[in-house]
Amino acid sequence: MKKQYKSLYPRNVAVEQGRPLNYCGIRCCLEVLGGKWKLLIIAELFGGTRRYSVLKRAIPEISEKMLISSLQELEFHAIVVRKVVEAVPPQVEYSLSAYGQSVSPVLETLLGWGEGHISQYSDKIFN
Amino acid sequence: MKKQYKSLYPRNVAVEQGRPLNYCGIRCCLEVLGGKWKLLIIAELFGGTRRYSVLKRAIPEISEKMLISSLQELEFHAIVVRKVVEAVPPQVEYSLSAYGQSVSPVLETLLGWGEGHISQYSDKIFN
DNA sequence: ATACCTACTTACAAAAATATCAGTACCCTG
DNA sequence: CAGGGTACTGATATTTTTGTAAGTAGGTAT
Numbered sequence: 328m329k330k331q332y333k334s335l336y337p338r339n340v341a342v343e344q345g346r347p348l349n350y351c352g353i354r355c356c357l358e359v360l361g362g363k364w365k366l367l368i369i370a371e372l373f374g375g376t377r378r379y380s381v382l383k384r385a386i387p388e389i390s391e392k393m394l395i396s397s398l399q400e401l402e403f404h405a406i407v408v409r410k411v412v413e414a415v416p417p418q419v420e421y422s423l424s425a426y427g428q429s430v431s432p433v434l435e436t437l438l439g440w441g442e443g444h445i446s447q448y449s450d451k452i453f454n
Numbered sequence: 455m456k457k458q459y460k461s462l463y464p465r466n467v468a469v470e471q472g473r474p475l476n477y478c479g480i481r482c483c484l485e486v487l488g489g490k491w492k493l494l495i496i497a498e499l500f501g502g503t504r505r506y507s508v509l510k511r512a513i514p515e516i517s518e519k520m521l522i523s524s525l526q527e528l529e530f531h532a533i534v535v536r537k538v539v540e541a542v543p544p545q546v547e548y549s550l551s552a553y554g555q556s557v558s559p560v561l562e563t564l565l566g567w568g569e570g571h572i573s574q575y576s577d578k579i580f581n
Numbered sequence: 582a583t584a585c586c587t588a589c590t591t592a593c594a595a596a597a598a599t600a601t602c603a604g605t606a607c608c609c610t611g
Numbered sequence: 612c613a614g615g616g617t618a619c620t621g622a623t624a625t626t627t628t629t630g631t632a633a634g635t636a637g638g639t640a641t
Contacts, residue, residue: 349515351565351568351569352565352572353568356567361484363598370480378617392620404575411618415607416618417606430567432563438479438480440556440557444483445479451530451532518588519590519630544636546588
């Protein structure tokens with residue numbers, strides 16, 4: 328990984344006791360799990376180890392760039408594990424780390440709330 | 455409210471059974487609760503009813519525009535309630551609706567995971 | 582009379598996120 | 612030997628999100 332992970336909290340914010348002012352668990356989640364694709368990728372990986380090309384086909388709307396960069400950030404945060412299989416053509420397998428499994432309740436809760444919201448307010452969402 | 459809420463899912467996506475292809479609870483959450491400020495505002499409102507100016511002071515880094523527009527979207531989605539108090543100077547109170555209280559587990563779970571993540575990986579986050 | 586408070590709105594600018602697309606290296610198949 | 616598959620990288624463009632700053636209206640305090 329040449330690419331350096333870039334922390335999302337602004338640099339001009341004061342730092343207190345080792346963390347930026349008002350940095351909290353929610354901001355951390357938004358930083359680590361937020362964005363358009365990461366939770367969807369994680370959800371897919373809860374189904375098991377997936378090769379790059381399989382992930383791509385599982386989430387067809389995602390661009391390769393976003394898929395790769397999301398995977399790289401998740402790997403940086405120790406949530407996913409990247410494993411190269413020496414083969415021709417090359418294979419790279421992505422899976423959730425043991426730590427990555429800890430995202431499960433987050434995913435479940437969000438999914439549950441979201442599905443409930445859709446069923447109550449689909450008219451507002453899909454207007 | 456003149457401002458029309460704009461759904462975040464792309465219009466060019468095929469719709470199946472009343473919802474866009476691959477639309478799921480997670481995407482719904484990202485749409486309704488996502489963004490930089492909404493969950494923080496909700497967290498603040500879990501502390502009770504707050505006037506606009508009080509919210510502003512509670513989250514000092516937020517711009518007025520973001521505060522207002524976040525509140526408006528949350529109101530649109532029936533999560534917060536806006537109440538005008540006839541007084542001089544004018545007062546507007548924001549609070550969570552009964553439905554808005556249902557976000558509680560989402561908030562708790564995210565906060566919990568995030569705080570845990572910070573304590574394990576603060577070196578990676580605050581590099 | 583001037584400044585200031587409230588809860589906003591609006592136009593515009595900047596920044597950040599995401600998309601598009603071409604290119605890479607390797608080998609394999611027809 | 613052309614074409615295709617794999618897992619990427621990098622430049623650039625577009626879109627989306629967020630920020631800045633000024634303005635509004637009615638009233639109050641100085």
